[in-house]
Amino acid sequence: MEKTSEDRLRDQRDYVLRTVEERGVRLIRLWFTDVLGRHKSVAISPAELEAVLEEGLQFDGSAIDGFSRIQESDVLARPDAATFELLPWADPDEPSGTIFCDITNLDGTPFAGDPRQVLRRNVEQARAAGFEMFCAPEVEFFYFANSDTTSPPVPLDQASYFDLTTADVASDLRKQTLHMLEALSIPVEYSFHEDSPSQHEIDLQYTDALSMADSIMTLRLAVKKIAMDRGVYATFMPKPLNGVQGSGMHTHLSLFRDGANAFHDPDAEDGLSQTARAFIAGLLHHAREITAVTNQLVNSYKRINEGYEAPRYVSWARNNRSALVRVPIPKPGKVDSTRIEYRAVDPACNPYLAFSVLLAAGLRGVEEGLELGPEARVNLYDLSRVEQRELGVAGLPANLSEALDEMEESTLVRDALGDHIFEWFLRNKRAEWSEYQRQVTPFELETYLPNW
Amino acid sequence: MAGPGGGRTPDRGMGGYDRADWRGGDPAHTMDPLLVYPDPPPPELAQCLDLDGWAWKSVANPDAAMSEEPDEGWSGAIVVADTDPEGAFALCRRLRKVEMPLTPLLLLVGGGQLADLELRDDLFDDFCLTPVRPAELQARIEHLFYRTGRGTRPELVEYGPLALNLETYQAAVDGEPLDLTYMEYELLKFLAAHPGKVFTRETLLSRVWGYDYYGGARTVDVHIRRLRAKLGEEHAGLIHTVRSVGYRFGQSRWGVQASRPPGN
Numbered sequence: 001m002e003k004t005s006e007d008r009l010r011d012q013r014d015y016v017l018r019t020v021e022e023r024g025v026r027l028i029r030l031w032f033t034d035v036l037g038r039h040k041s042v043a044i045s046p047a048e049l050e051a052v053l054e055e056g057l058q059f060d061g062s063a064i065d066g067f068s069r070i071q072e073s074d075v076l077a078r079p080d081a082a083t084f085e086l087l088p089w090a091d092p093d094e095p096s097g098t099i100f101c102d103i104t105n106l107d108g109t110p111f112a113g114d115p116r117q118v119l120r121r122n123v124e125q126a127r128a129a130g131f132e133m134f135c136a137p138e139v140e141f142f143y144f145a146n147s148d149t150t151s152p153p154v155p156l157d158q159a160s161y162f163d164l165t166t167a168d169v170a171s172d173l174r175k176q177t178l179h180m181l182e183a184l185s186i187p188v189e190y191s192f193h194e195d196s197p198s199q200h201e202i203d204l205q206y207t208d209a210l211s212m213a214d215s216i217m218t219l220r221l222a223v224k225k226i227a228m229d230r231g232v233y234a235t236f237m238p239k240p241l242n243g244v245q246g247s248g249m250h251t252h253l254s255l256f257r258d259g260a261n262a263f264h265d266p267d268a269e270d271g272l273s274q275t276a277r278a279f280i281a282g283l284l285h286h287a288r289e290i291t292a293v294t295n296q297l298v299n300s301y302k303r304i305n306e307g308y309e310a311p312r313y314v315s316w317a318r319n320n321r322s323a324l325v326r327v328p329i330p331k332p333g334k335v336d337s338t339r340i341e342y343r344a345v346d347p348a349c350n351p352y353l354a355f356s357v358l359l360a361a362g363l364r365g366v367e368e369g370l371e372l373g374p375e376a377r378v379n380l381y382d383l384s385r386v387e388q389r390e391l392g393v394a395g396l397p398a399n400l401s402e403a404l405d406e407m408e409e410s411t412l413v414r415d416a417l418g419d420h421i422f423e424w425f426l427r428n429k430r431a432e433w434s435e436y437q438r439q440v441t442p443f444e445l446e447t448y449l450p451n452w
Numbered sequence: 453m454a455g456p457g458g459g460r461t462p463d464r465g466m467g468g469y470d471r472a473d474w475r476g477g478d479p480a481h482t483m484d485p486l487l488v489y490p491d492p493p494p495p496e497l498a499q500c501l502d503l504d505g506w507a508w509k510s511v512a513n514p515d516a517a518m519s520e521e522p523d524e525g526w527s528g529a530i531v532v533a534d535t536d537p538e539g540a541f542a543l544c545r546r547l548r549k550v551e552m553p554l555t556p557l558l559l560l561v562g563g564g565q566l567a568d569l570e571l572r573d574d575l576f577d578d579f580c581l582t583p584v585r586p587a588e589l590q591a592r593i594e595h596l597f598y599r600t601g602r603g604t605r606p607e608l609v610e611y612g613p614l615a616l617n618l619e620t621y622q623a624a625v626d627g628e629p630l631d632l633t634y635m636e637y638e639l640l641k642f643l644a645a646h647p648g649k650v651f652t653r654e655t656l657l658s659r660v661w662g663y664d665y666y667g668g669a670r671t672v673d674v675h676i677r678r679l680r681a682k683l684g685e686e687h688a689g690l691i692h693t694v695r696s697v698g699y700r701f702g703q704s705r706w707g708v709q710a711s712r713p714p715g716n
Contacts, residue, residue, distance in 0.1 A: 008662065011634070012634045014621070015621050015634045015637065016634070018620055018621045018622075019621055019622070022620045022621070022622050023622075023629065081634065082633065082634055082635060083633070084633060084634065085631065085633060086631040088631070132668070134670060182681040182682070183631065183681075183682070185633055185636065185678045185681075185682070187674075187677045187678055187681055205674070205677060206670070206674070207674045208671070208674075211674075256668055256670060258668065259654075259668025259669050259670075260668070336670070
């Protein structure tokens, strides 16, 4: 017998209520995200749970960055019961549960300042066109021995890519983290020591965009929490150390239609469908406009500008890691894994907003049937400015200010984020940039003070 | 002779899950055994019941039907009348011409016996012609016994070290609770209720997710992966990937030998 979505919602709520009761859960954390992508949590007791599942929890949104305008500040946090989990690191004597929430206005309509609702809307638009996007990010981060911001961060080790470091704190930390993630329904594909000292990477197994954005929020919390318990500081800051590569979040994307991979075409020489080519073309066409969202910090651009594994130019290629969009070649017989990799994103983004603009940009390309230009066959890192211009390769924005200029002109980003977030984000980030511009940096002191 | 529901002790040897291990069924199947006549029943009937996960017990005569009756009563009956119509109808009368008639009752008759059904409408709820076509028999059983699960006891699905309490939505492995999301629980419940059966991703999507899903078969793979992680390394193998078909929970019921993992 088919279940209606009403039946399903009721079942999900029953499941949560019953589990809370049976497992003696003492506290339920309602999770949501502010516009900048910071994790917010409100705890309620089991006694309040049933009413909150039915009606939502009312709170003053003006306290949350990017949420309410003053005059209409109350909003509702409505738990998405499908996301209920027991928190694996809770005290066993005091079990805790977590639920991601959608934020609505008091009349139940989606609240425009809620990033999760924004992604939901974009995902639903894609579904209306018959598409479901799957995401698989590779999340990089650093472990440091100190969290004190007055001195430079101290790496835990000096190991490098794939190094198997014995008896090192970090690999133990990573192992613990993986267990926690699996316990939180976040399957990990790979995890390893990255290039830089104390840098690590966790690759997640693909899932739908909304679940993946939730997973990234949980992952960032889990990584930090487990590190903190062992006196270590974990950071997703894109570029914490001079002279070594920063942390990215290369994101693999695929589009499915009627259960089949819409990026795959068995008749195409390279296996890439027209849909895939147009999707890539859309990403490239709008890349400069969406960069403020995928790379939202002043610091994000220090990673992009320095190269390493980060893309600097708007380009695509099959097996060229300097390109912005890379098309990994699927293993023979694994056509369902046909996908593209967008390499600009960094792990300090708001994943709901980042996936929203990636999806919107790619789909715009598909809707408009954009033609994909030739792939970049040269190592773009070696290009001079002149060669770049001759090849017609645009660079990604050089800094946050330039990225905001691009975003401000973009109807695509405005449509994808909605007016509320679009405008708030620009205001907030302009303020961040101007604050940064007024700073006298250590670089200036070291370079200029002795000479002038 | 008893079917899988006949209370055999689970055998947890060798890391594989022997088919003697499974005792449950989905909600409709979690109940006292079905009465089956005669003893032994035709092999194709026994196989059909086993394949679909029904607990059953065969009896040789009306007296045995009374003496062997489980504490909670029979949950229904399947009476084969084509070889011994006299005995079969006698049994039907004993089961139905009483204060609390046993329902549902499925009668299996030969093509030449249709006339025998006249004036005996009160003795059975449905009938099926022999020789049976397994798919038809299965469909009739499924339909007839659809709502006979007795909702008064906590409904349990058990398989080897795994137990699901359908009333409290709780699952446990070796007595340790599993922390599952709603969809993970629903998927595990469905699989564990149909041990040994291979399901395509499409079937799982329509049976477990209903219409309310997106992304097609990939969604199933994602959840299977999560479920295996939560079952832990030791028990992840309860869910088998059947290459280019789909997934199977537990050991294959038929041809167990062939599907044993290497080394067993």
